[in-house]
Amino acid sequence: MSKHMLSIGSDSKPPVVAFGEYLQWKVRMVHFLDNKDENIMKSIKNGLLISYMDLSEQTTANGIVVLASKIKKDPQHYTKTEKQRVLIDKKALTYMLMAIPNELFNRVDSRGSAKELWDELEKHMLGSEKSIQTRMNQCASAYEGFRAHENESILESYNRFNVNLNDLRRNGIQKSMFEINYKCLKNLRSEWYSLVVNLQMNKNMSEEDIHDIYSILYEHEETVRELMTEKEEGG
Incomplete structure (x- = not known):
């Protein structure tokens, strides 16, 4: 597939970003992702889901009071909605990785979420403030x-x-x-x-x-x- 066709993308494949064409790519990418699922861009903007559960105040057998707190929820205890969000986060990261050309991939692929990858890519393509x-x-x-x-x-x-x-x-x-x-x-x-x-x-x-x-x-x-x-x- 030609570089021009890659930069445009298709119904099944996201547009691939090219140096000097980041702003055009950004517009195409947002439209592509919104057509797939409007929640994907929300994932990119908000970052990975991190869910917490509340622990109420408790008193141990020795009479020690353990104050109420929050802990990170184990994924196996996620609600149906939270599990759907995890799948969206994974899709977002997959599409982002597909949109990055090989010559740029090794500069940004260490990022663990679609949001981190998007932000890092923007810094590379647009530069500093x-x-x-x-x-x-x-x-x-x-x-x-x-x-x-x-x-x-x-x-x-x-x-x-x-x-x-x-x-x-x-x-x-x-x-x-x-x-x-x-x-x-x-x-x-x-x-x-x-x-x-x-x-x-x-x-x-x-x-x-x-x-x-x-x-x-x-x-x-x-x-x-x-x-x-x-x-x-x-x-």
Whole structure:
């Protein structure tokens, strides 16, 4: 099976994580596990089941008082619900191990639970808090620096802008609909100026979706290019 197919996964096999594609893998993996059993992700988030039983206060034959306490419950005394949870924990770990490629396996396989394995994998793939902050800054910088390129179609500009938006969302950076629309329109080429002004005056930038804005721009692209050609030939 190709590396591309492994990274996507299938109905029976989880997607395999690849360097540089951890955030994409995480989305696919969560969906895969939720489709198998929504309790699997709960196991990964909460860790292995550790069940305790209460011991009441007792007085020995010698008159020594043993205070009430909790002890770890022997698995043979688990309830039906607890036994089901143990099976979920095992499934979670199995799927996690299947999702790790051989070149990464020996770095993380010592972890004894799906939660520990998930957390360790994330540290390897994303790095420290400092590197995470650096990546967030890079995403924000790419978004702020967005400009439509010369001779670029509106579709190409739209696609690049959406990649920037998706990177922001992956890294937990949210922008309002108004900010997104204003940012995109403000940084189109000068030939779009008249249409941009018209949109800003007649559309509610806080309610219009960027995809709807793109559709309007796309409908007028040929007209904008014709006007630009006429201007160049006349100038």
